[in-house]
Amino acid sequence: xxxxxxxxxxxxxxxxxRDPTYDGRAYVGVSSTGIFCRLTCPARKPKRENCAFFxxxxxxxxxxxxxxxxxxxxxxxxxADPAIKVLLDALENxxxxxxxxxDVARMGFDPSTVRRTFKRHFGMTFLEMARQRxxxxxxxxxxxxxxxxxxxxxxxxxxxxxxxxxxxxxLGRAPGxxxxxxxxxxxxxxxxxxxxxAVTSKSELHLLEFLERKALPTELKxxxxxxxxxxxxxxxxxxxxxxxxxxxxFAGTKATFETPLAYHGSDFTREVWHALRRIPAGETRSYxxxxxxxxxxxxxxxxARANGANQIALVIPCHRVLGVDGSLTGYGGGLxxxxxxLEIERQYxx
Numbered sequence: 001x002x003x004x005x006x007x008x009x010x011x012x013x014x015x016x017x018r019d020p021t022y023d024g025r026a027y028v029g030v031s032s033t034g035i036f037c038r039l040t041c042p043a044r045k046p047k048r049e050n051c052a053f054f055x056x057x058x059x060x061x062x063x064x065x066x067x068x069x070x071x072x073x074x075x076x077x078x079x080a081d082p083a084i085k086v087l088l089d090a091l092e093n094x095x096x097x098x099x100x101x102x103d104v105a106r107m108g109f110d111p112s113t114v115r116r117t118f119k120r121h122f123g124m125t126f127l128e129m130a131r132q133r134x135x136x137x138x139x140x141x142x143x144x145x146x147x148x149x150x151x152x153x154x155x156x157x158x159x160x161x162x163x164x165x166x167x168x169x170x171l172g173r174a175p176g177x178x179x180x181x182x183x184x185x186x187x188x189x190x191x192x193x194x195x196x197x198a199v200t201s202k203s204e205l206h207l208l209e210f211l212e213r214k215a216l217p218t219e220l221k222x223x224x225x226x227x228x229x230x231x232x233x234x235x236x237x238x239x240x241x242x243x244x245x246x247x248x249x250f251a252g253t254k255a256t257f258e259t260p261l262a263y264h265g266s267d268f269t270r271e272v273w274h275a276l277r278r279i280p281a282g283e284t285r286s287y288x289x290x291x292x293x294x295x296x297x298x299x300x301x302x303x304a305r306a307n308g309a310n311q312i313a314l315v316i317p318c319h320r321v322l323g324v325d326g327s328l329t330g331y332g333g334g335l336x337x338x339x340x341x342l343e344i345e346r347q348y349x350x
Contacts, residue, residue, distance in 0.1 A: 011053045015039045020120070020336070021328060024343030027054045027073055029065040036060035041071035056346070083109050083117060087126055096137050096156035099130040122194060123212060123334040132211060135166055136195060138175075139188050143233045148175045170211065171197075172220040173231070182232030184223060187239040192250040193337050196313070199223055199231070200238040204262035208242065208312045210333040219311045226264065242315070249314065255281040255348040257315040265309060268299075272306035279320045282349035284342070286324045308332070314341070 005011065005026055014021060015028055018040045029036040032050045036057075037043065054060045057073060067073050086107065091099070101111040104126065118126045138155030142148065149160070157163035164174045171178075171186060184206060189196045197216065199207035206223055209216050224231050241259050248254030263270045275294050279285055285293070291303045308330070310318045319338045323329045331338035 005053060005055050008051070008053055011039065012048050012051055015041075015051070016045055018042070020339070024339060025055065025346075027057060027060050028052070029054060029060050029063055034064070034066055035068050036065035036073060037068040038071040038073050041068055043068065043070050083114055084121065087114065087118075091126075091130055091133060095133050096154060097130075098134070098156055099127055101127065121336065123336050124194075131166075132195065135170060136188055136190075138163065138167065139233065142175055142178075143187070143235065151175060169217075172217045172224065179230045179232040181230065182234065183227045183230040185232055185234040185236050185239065186220075187233070187235050187243075189239070189243045189246060191246050193333075193340055196246075198239045198242055200236045200242070201262065202236050203238065204260045205238055205242055205312060205315070206262045206264065208315060210313060210337065212334065213313075213332045215311075215332055222264065246314070250344065252344070252347050255345070259315065261312055261315065264311070265306070268302065269306040269309055272303050273310060273312075273316045276307070276310070276316050276318055276320065279317060280348075281317075281320075281345040282347075284320045284322045286322060288324060290321065320345075 006022070011022065011026055011028070013019075014026075020040050023038055023040050026039055027036050028039060028041075028046075029052045030046045030050050031052065032046060036054070052063070054063065057067075060067075060073075087104070087109070090107070104111045104114050115125045115127075118124065118129065122129060124132070134155045134157070136155075138151035138157070141151040141154045146154070148164075152160055152163040155163060157166070164176070168174045184199050184201055187198045187200065189198050189208075193210070195211050197207070197209055197211060198205060199220070206226075207219055209219065220231070238259060242257070245254060245257050245259060249257070263273060265273070271294060272290070275290055287304045287307070288297070288300045290307075291297050291300045294303070296303075307318045307321055310316045310332075313319075313333055319331055319333075319341045321329065328335050328338055
């Protein structure tokens with residue numbers, strides 16, 4: 001199914017509440033001003049009789065509305081906030097710096113506002129993002145053959161134990177315990193929606209997850225058992241392939257993934273994952289629709305469990321499953337990411 005707009009009263013309530021549930025999937029045109037906005041726009045709310053709701057930016061423009069200069073509906077939402085761009089550029093220029101809220105204040109931004117803004121757009125605060133970036137610096141040092149002490153210093157950690165603890169929290173193992181002749185290789189892949197960890201063999205992709213996914217340590221522990229402890233850090237042709245395909249996906253040039261996958265699940269779970277991969281980009285399904293299409297209409301709950309067990313994000317597109325009413329439902333990478341992914345994929349519709 002394609003996304004269908006809820007009734008106007010539901011959308012008007014979302015507009016009044018600045019509810020982000022439908023952001024990127026619904027817009028409001030205001031007849032009294034001739035302007036169209038996101039439902040999260042901070043401007044004064046129009047009267048109900050002056051509102052018309054649209055599914056796409058193109059529909060708003062065709063109806064004669066101009067884009068709002070406060071919520072910038074033509075831009076990706078994060079790009080519309082000047083503080084985000086300035087801070088992300090600063091982080092890119094000084095990745096190993098230990099950022100503090102005092103630094104944010106010195107740059108002319110209110111720390112509490114920045115904290116809320118980053119949490120809303122990225123699912124983490126700016127300081128959490130900066131810490132993650134520092135760990136990435138150390139990860140890449142080890143991936144390049146550097147010693148653990150070099151990685152610690154490159155990541156800007158004074159304490160070896162704090163670095164080991166931060167690293168182990170991410171990958172489930174301290175850097176010194178990683179295999180030097182691994183069967184599976186962990187690689188760090190930056191994307192437009194946050195950094196991801198890919199775990200590959202020399203022939204298949206076994207895991208692809210956003211770093212903040214709560215299930216990531218458990219998933220890595222299972223893979224560690226599968227590989228009999230032989231997990232290390234490094235790049236493979238498979239990790240290079242998935243990184244290239246992810247770049248194309250976010251750039252709007254490639255909707256499909258051809259990287260070979262390794263499925264770690266029961267026969268039924270694998271069947272669900274195959275069904276998910278048959279949902280075209282830009283379309284969605286409900287759990288019950290997926291179960292019906294599989295010929296197992298009574299297995300809705302089992303389908304939902306298999307959906308949640310997916311550990312190859314985006315490639316197995318569990319984000320394309322919505323509630324029966326079209327609302328966003330749980331997503332391991334965060335509902336904000338699910339919303340962004342659906343918005344990105346609309347460009348792939350015929």
